Amino acid sequence: VFSNQTLSSGWQIFSNVVDRRAATGEVAIATYTSRVWVTSVSDKTTETISLSEQGGADDLFFGEFGEGNNFDKFVELYNGTGAAIDLSQYYLASQTTEDQKYVTWNHIFPLSTTTLWLEHGTTLAILNGGKDGELGIVNGGARQEMADMLTAYGRSYIVSSNDVLTVGGDDPVGLFRFGNTNEWIDVCGIGPAVPFDETYIMQRTEDAEVPWYYPEHVNTNQWDFRDWESKQDVSNNFENFIATAGAYDRIVGLGGFIVFNVYDDDVDPPVAGTNTSIMVGTGAPYTQLLAEPGEFEVVFSAWSFTNNSSPEACAQPWWGSLLTNATFYSSTNYTGPLVDPNDGGTGINDVFDGWGQINRGALEMAGIGSYGFSASNVPYVQFELPLVAAEDIVFSWAEQGGANSFTNVHVKWSLTGIEETFATNAVWPPWTMTDATAWRPRFLDLSPVIPAGATKVYLRFVLGPGYGGSSGAFRMDNIQLFGRPSEIYVTDGQIAASAYQIHVEGNVYDPDSGLQEDMAVMRMGATDGVVDDLKAFLPDGGKTNTSTLWWDIGTFSRDDLTDLVLESQSGAGIPMSIEVPDADTDRAGDVLELAGSLGRMRVIDDDTERPKLTLESMKPRMGILAQWLFTTTNS
Structure with missing residues (x-):
């Protein structure tokens, strides 16, 4: 240890010893942990480290509890285990009846009804939401200003319900796992004698034992206390509250791990x-x-979807494509198959380099009303297309929709495929598929949009928002990218x-x-x-x-x-x-x-003519050049 003093950020400084250099095959993009005293985040490492060990928390625990005026209550959970924890496996409970404290528990509040991960090294504040999970004194909940301050400081929080935090300064609040509802994992909420018997914020001391398991009661000697008159804190923008709420700043229970984030230091090709x-x-x-500029038009990549041996085979580019490593895929919010090998297809746009295609198979997004598509959940089909230096590059296809299909389709493009880089262009205006009851051709002229010299382009067909009916579909067939290569x-x-x-x-x-x-x-x-x-x-x-x-x-x-x-x-x-x-x-x-x-x-060939002789270059000789002898008069 270089310094055993806690820094202002709550960190301590440690040295590390290189034990061995990791082999290439052992390194992966991931998060690694080594059991040590504090949590730290470092850059890329390919080393095995050896540091003095001290165990950390082996489950969630309470880092802080606040008992303010009226309904201003909050509690804080911290994950220092070294791994993410699913909050849906936990609940809070409390007890306000004197003779039942630590005996029975009620006001059960599940931390989440669906899977919700709390990452290692992170804190979650829980604000009192009264009976119905609503903030505001009139609702029996904590003041809205407390939530506003947490949001302003970027600190995570949820709002409780079922009056689990509607407690006094001497009522226990317990943390339980659904798998064991009789024995608490940790407990908080009991203040010491005056002056902190009514309004206070309690924080775990650095030498506290966490979690404080069943059957132990709250030990006030393992907590630091400060006064918290929340009704006065309002006028000070809740400075007292926000100083520590939702931001775990003690080294107790920090998980016993240093976290090493191994990242890729080169994510771009040459x-x-x-x-x-x-x-x-x-x-x-x-x-x-x-x-x-070339004189010949060439098909760079194309799909005819005629191989019906499997969906994977059907999705392969046309065998005669110049560039056969093109591909396509859908957004993750569409989980159905993206090709239908048994679709009837169409003969429209089916000639690739003079080759006519069989009318069979198609790209298809079907049953579009079954996936919850909306303005905030818009699907897309994306093509990843390698390019060559060329003129007059065009992307063409046949399409079919119908009255129940998407009401709006527009195409975005990117040279990298990175989400923030996709852009639209006025050269490619949006259109609707609700009028495409029969197959029809369509094309995009890429040359005015895609920069010259690009080696790849991503075309994203954004579908919606909006569609005519739940049974709607979007189909494409005989897709081809062609141009005149340089x-x-x-x-x-x-x-x-x-x-x-x-x-x-x-x-x-x-x-x-x-x-x-x-x-x-x-x-x-x-x-x-x-x-x-x-x-x-x-x-x-x-x-x-x-x-x-x-x-x-x-x-x-x-x-x-x-x-x-x-x-x-x-x-x-x-x-x-x-x-x-x-x-x-x-x-x-x-x-x-x-x-x-x-x-x-x-x-x-720079010489396509045979050698030639001319009379001017020949030297004439005396003699017979040609002679005929007629030996019979019969014919």
Whole structure:
């Protein structure tokens, strides 16, 4: 212990000793506890610590009780056990009849009728709500100003009922668990002799034994007392009350734990900068190949819902999608299945890259009146769509609703999927599904809204508030995201002159943890690039925005080059993809990866004409150029 003096915040300072370094697989995002004397919250740790131990409270206990004027009463519960506690398993009871005190209990008040967790290290104030759980002297309850002060200071409270806190200064209040209704866990509410026999606030002393179990009666020697004339405290904004109410400030019963919150120090994938180059050449200066708007429209991701072997199979993207890692899901307030493999579907919007789809299966949110949707409980369907550098990106689908469907649908978008980042855009006005009794097409033009160069977008279809009837449904089919990918043009002659290689300098960085250079992948079609450590530039391990990786793709053979030319003549071209993991390897599953596209490569034959001879270049000779001999007159 560095200091055995309690700080103003109620904390004490301790040292720790590193016992061993934890293995990567042992570290997880969680809260860990170590049995020690006080509660503390620290940053990320990967260490096992050893500290002097002293046990803390093994159940809830009363930290404070207030006996004011009239009906101004309150009690305070504290959880110092090291784990969250469900308050629905506990109740308060009191006794005001002299000969029945500690013998029988009445005025039972459950702390909660539903599951309600009180976290370790937190306090809950309970204000007297009289018989009916209402504040105010006219209702036989504590003054509303007490609740207002707790709210202003951000302290949690509930209001009691059944007159459990309508007690005098010499009446016990007990804490019980429903599993054992005869033996109390803790008890409070008895004041000492004058001057605190009528109005007082009692707090546990630092050396008190908590909880104070059955059959013990209130021991006033384990409590500190101060006067509390609540009728005077009103004019002082309840300063006396709020000084300690709902804020546990003693080290007694602090749970015997230090709490270590292990958090992820890198929650973002690497970032793609603006200075990525695709080049040819055998040395500096290299010739940079520039991306141009493509001529061919390509389906990036699509769903036809035709695989009815299972709902999971039905939800998979169309097999011909350029990017097959797209996905969709619903908000958690909709618990029904989101796809129906047996729905009849539609033929509207069913052609993907020239492929017609079977009319079977659909995305479906059915029975929408069964989930309690309201203005404060609005459902949504969200699409997570990877992108490539492209022009004219459009998201289209067929939809069906009907008179009982949602009265309002609008689409929000985000580049990260973080709740606070979703936004609407006037380019995408809301619409209703109540008039969609038959399937109809609809589309969103993404290019005017989504920033150029984005590698992923989240589209959230917000459904409601409001719907026509409980049996209503919302359906989508033949969903597709398409556009014209940017294309990089290079000739076979340029590749041959570049020692049959293509070079890529990727401007990628991760400001939090840097990059794993040896795990970075650059792929042209089915050919992986080779990382060149000497040409990479990774100050601080790839944390700065000037960081670059270098790949050499190839060496291609002459036959490979012919295959590239032939493949480039197809509609899709040759994909240029990049996968770069960050260096956040603190624990299993911690690594995040940038997975993006640099567009499509087209290798062009730079000489498609055969050699030619001209008369001007030939040297004439004397002789017979052609001769016919007619040997018969029969024909």
